[in-house]
Every structure is written in C-alpha cells, then in structure tokens.
Amino acid sequence: MxxxxxxxxxxxxxxxxxxxxxxxxxxxxxxxxxxxHYLAVVSRVRQEVHIIGPEGGTISSAHIPQVQALFPPQALTKRIRVGLQAHGANNTLCRRVLPRHAAVSPVLTVEPRRRKFHRSITLTAPLPHPADQKINSHDKQSTAN
Known part of the structure; x- marks a missing residue:
C-alpha cells in the first residue's frame, strides 16, 4: 500500500x-x-541586494514593504553589496500555535554578516500585535538602532 x-x-x-x-x-x-519526532523546514527568503557606499542609502523589502534598512552617510567607507532579508510569520499559524498575548515580528537579516558599520544603521519593522489586541492607528511601526 x-x-x-x-x-x-x-x-x-x-x-x-x-x-x-x-x-x-x-x-x-x-x-x-x-x-x-521533530521536523524543521528551513527556507531562505528572497534577499534585496543593493550597492551602498559612503553616501548612504535605503534598502526596502519587496516581501514585507514595512521593512527597511537605512544607511546614513559615512556608515560605510567604500561601496559594497548589502543584502536585506525579511521573513514574516503566518498570522493564522501564529494564532493557532502561540498564546493569545504573544506577538511575532518579522526576522530581519542584513548581509554581509559581521560587517562593522562606522555609524549606526536603522532597521525598521512592523510592530507586532497580539491576536487578542486591537491595532491602534498610531502604533504602525517600530524603529530600532
């Protein structure tokens, strides 16, 4: 059979x-x-790659439009290829698996890894909301250095 x-x-x-x-x-x-007993499925999300130099620049994710990496001027000393990945969680799956008060935001990856920036870059991601909480119009995004 x-x-x-x-x-x-x-x-x-x-x-x-x-x-x-x-x-x-x-x-x-x-x-x-x-x-x-356990099964893990790991996939690699599409990576947005741009050339960023001493003049700075911004990379936005096509997969999750609210995700951005902002490079201020002089964060890099030479022009290099910089990649940004954003892997979001499925809302339906999160509601089924996680407790009601839990919230999940996208996982962000900036490449090349272990690269030292001469000035802080800003990563912007959507603010996660627990399934049992209503979304306020003024809490759309969270920004961290």
Whole structure:
C-alpha cells in the first residue's frame, strides 16, 4: 500500500519532489517511511541586494514593504553589496500555535554578516500585535538602532 502511494506520488509530481502550487509557489514534497519526532523546514527568503557606499542609502523589502534598512552617510567607507532579508510569520499559524498575548515580528537579516558599520544603521519593522489586541492607528511601526 505504501509502495503504491509512493509510485502514484512520483507519477503525479516527478522524482524531484518539486512542483508548482495553485498560486505559482514552489512546493517541495518530502516522502519518508519513518516520521521523525521533530521536523524543521528551513527556507531562505528572497534577499534585496543593493550597492551602498559612503553616501548612504535605503534598502526596502519587496516581501514585507514595512521593512527597511537605512544607511546614513559615512556608515560605510567604500561601496559594497548589502543584502536585506525579511521573513514574516503566518498570522493564522501564529494564532493557532502561540498564546493569545504573544506577538511575532518579522526576522530581519542584513548581509554581509559581521560587517562593522562606522555609524549606526536603522532597521525598521512592523510592530507586532497580539491576536487578542486591537491595532491602534498610531502604533504602525517600530524603529530600532
């Protein structure tokens, strides 16, 4: 019975296990006979890459538009490629898994890692709100150095 299901899966989706979903997103199927106690799926979010120099600049995420990295003038001494990634959490999943008073904001990554900036950069991300709290119009964003 398991072998039949595996054969049918390969016929429908090929040997690679990758296909396109209904909305055009990439879907990867993992088939195993032994289900592990824990399963982690790690994906890399699209990275916005720009050349930033001594004049400074801003990088915005296309994935989550409220996420920005602001580089003031003289934060860098030479022109380099700087990347910004923003990985947001699914609101429906957070409501199901987390306590009602918990809130989740996007995870931000700036690359190259371990790069020293000569002036503080500003990362801007949307302010998370717990599922049981109403959103105030004046609490739209949070900014940190």
């Amino acid at each position: 398991i072998q039949e299901a595996l054969t049918r899966e390969r016929q429908d989706h090929g040997n690679s296990g990758e296909s396109l979903g209904e909305a055009g997103e990439r879907v990867t199927r993992i088939i195993t006979c032994d289900f592990p």
